[in-house]
Structures are given as C-alpha cells and as structure tokens.
Amino acid sequence: MEAFTILAQEADKAAAAASSAGFAYGLAAIGPGIGIGYLVGKSVEAMARQPEAAGMVRTTMFLGIAFTEALALIGFVVFILIGL
Amino acid sequence: MTTSDMSTSGLDDNPIEVRISLDMVKRGIYVTPLLIAVAAMPWGGPGALSAAFALGLVFVNFLLAAALVSGAAKISTALVMAATLFGYLIRLGLILVAFLLVRDASWISRPALGATIIVSHIGLLVWELKYVAISLAHAGLKPARP
Numbered sequence: 444m445e446a447f448t449i450l451a452q453e454a455d456k457a458a459a460a461a462s463s464a465g466f467a468y469g470l471a472a473i474g475p476g477i478g479i480g481y482l483v484g485k486s487v488e489a490m491a492r493q494p495e496a497a498g499m500v501r502t503t504m505f506l507g508i509a510f511t512e513a514l515a516l517i518g519f520v521v522f523i524l525i526g527l
Numbered sequence: 528m529t530t531s532d533m534s535t536s537g538l539d540d541n542p543i544e545v546r547i548s549l550d551m552v553k554r555g556i557y558v559t560p561l562l563i564a565v566a567a568m569p570w571g572g573p574g575a576l577s578a579a580f581a582l583g584l585v586f587v588n589f590l591l592a593a594a595l596v597s598g599a600a601k602i603s604t605a606l607v608m609a610a611t612l613f614g615y616l617i618r619l620g621l622i623l624v625a626f627l628l629v630r631d632a633s634w635i636s637r638p639a640l641g642a643t644i645i646v647s648h649i650g651l652l653v654w655e656l657k658y659v660a661i662s663l664a665h666a667g668l669k670p671a672r673p
Contacts, residue, residue: 472619476612483611487604498543502659505544505596508611509589509652515619516648520641523626 464525471518478511542597548589550658551651555586562647566639574639581643584625585651588618 486504490497559582566578592614599610629635 468623476615479615480608480612483608487608490604501543501596501600502547505547505593506652506656506659508592508596508615509648512588512592512615512618513645513649513652515615516622516644519619519622519626520645523630523637524641 460525464522467525468518468522471521472515475511475515478514479508482507482511542593542600544593544597544600547655547659548593551589551655552586554654555582555647555651558647558650562643566636566643570636570639573634573636576634577636577639578643580629580635581640582647584622585644585647588622588648589651591618591621 482504486500486507489500493500559579562582563575563578567575570577595610595614595617596607599606626640
C-alpha cells in the first residue's frame with residue numbers, strides 16, 4: 444500500500460512538473476509574439492511610407508525578430524530544464 | 528554587409544535576410560568547435576553531442592526564418608506580416624518537435640542543449656549586429672570579414 448502511495452506521489456510530481464514546464468513555455472511565447480507583431484507591423488508601415496529604404500528596414504526588422512525570438516528560446520530552455 | 532547591400536536594388540535576387548542568415552551560419556560554423564569543446568568540459572560526450580545538436584537547431588532556425596520572410600517579401604509586403612507570425616509559431620513548434628524526438632536519447636544533456644541554444648543564438652546575433660551597425664553608421668565602408 445505504501446508503495447502505491449509513493450508511486451502516486453511521484454506521478455503527481457511528474458505531472459506538476461510537466462504542466463509547469465508547458466505553462467512556462469506558453470507564457471514565454473506570448474511576449475515575443477506581441478513584440479514580433481508590433482515590430483513587423485511598424486516595419487511594413489515604414490516600407491510602405493519609404494519603399495527606397497526597404498532594404499535597411501528589412502535588415503533591422505530581421506535582426507529585431509531574431510532578438511525578440513531569443514526571449515521565447517529562453518522560455519524553451521526553461522521548459523526543457525524543468526520537465527518533460 | 529554594407530549600406531549599399533541594404534538598398535532595395537536586387538533584393539528579390541539576393542534577399543537581405545538570406546545574406547544575414549548565411550553570414551550568421553558561417554560565423555557559427557567558425558565557432559562550432561569552440562562551443563562543442565566548452566560544452567564537453569563540464570558535461571562530457573553527451574554535452575558535446577547536445578551542443579552540436581543545439582547549434583544545428585539554431586542554424587536551421589535562422590535559415591528557415593530568412594527563407595520564410597524573403598519568400599513572403601517577394602510576393603507582397605503584407606504577406607511578410609503573416610509569414611513572420613506564422614513562421615514564428617512554426618519554428619517554435621519545429622524546435623519543440625526536434626527536442627521531443629531526442630529527449631530520451633542517452634547522448635542528450637539538457638543543460639548543455641539549453642545553454643548552447645541561448646549562447647549561440649544571442650552570440651551570433653550580437654556578432655552580426657556589430658557589422659550591420661558599423662555599415663549603417665559609416666555608409667560606404669565595408670567592415671572586414673571575420
């Protein structure tokens with residue numbers, strides 16, 4: 444009986460770790476999603492206003508996207524370190 | 528990359544995102560042995576293999592992002608928005624799937640994998656940004672290649 448209790452407790456812990464990890468990953472993806480949306484929206488606006496500067500805008504936009512995405516990757520790393 | 532490279536002329540033939548990504552991947556390949564060696568020190572063989580896997584993920588992520596954005600930009604500027612946001616989701620999903628496929632492998636060291644992803648992604652971006660910033664600040668000057 445005691446063995447079953449210990450097993451149940453371990454299963455609970457594993458489930459809690461998995462759901463926390465998923466929660467952390469999901470939360471970490473929200474912020475960069477908003478950031479990328481804002482960044483690309485503004486870049487498209489800039490390209491529409493000044494098409495001759497599209498190359499420069501796309502350069503900074505692409506680097507901005509990659510930097511913003513780093514936040515989501517940090518969330519992913521927390522996810523792989525916590526659980527699953 | 529120079530300011531003249533960032534002009535709109537020839538963007539469709541040789542998209543700027545692809546050039547930036549290839550630059551970053553090239554620099555990443557230069558530092559790959561160093562990163563693998565550093566990861567092997569505390570985590571041993573699994574650390575080295577995990578670092579190599581993480582670097583592969585980061586390179587594919589950069590190249591895929593560039594391909595999606597430049598492909599969308601060829602069609603229309605409005606499509607860039609959709610391609611970027613859905614591309615973001617798709618790439619996060621692919622990284623997750625890649626991790627889930629190898630998570631139980633004996634050669635995986637999670638701390639090494641995580642640390643290498645963060646360090647290589649941010650490190651390569653900062654490295655590239657240095658050249659882009661110099662090009663923007665001093666138009667016409669071509670910074671020396673690493």
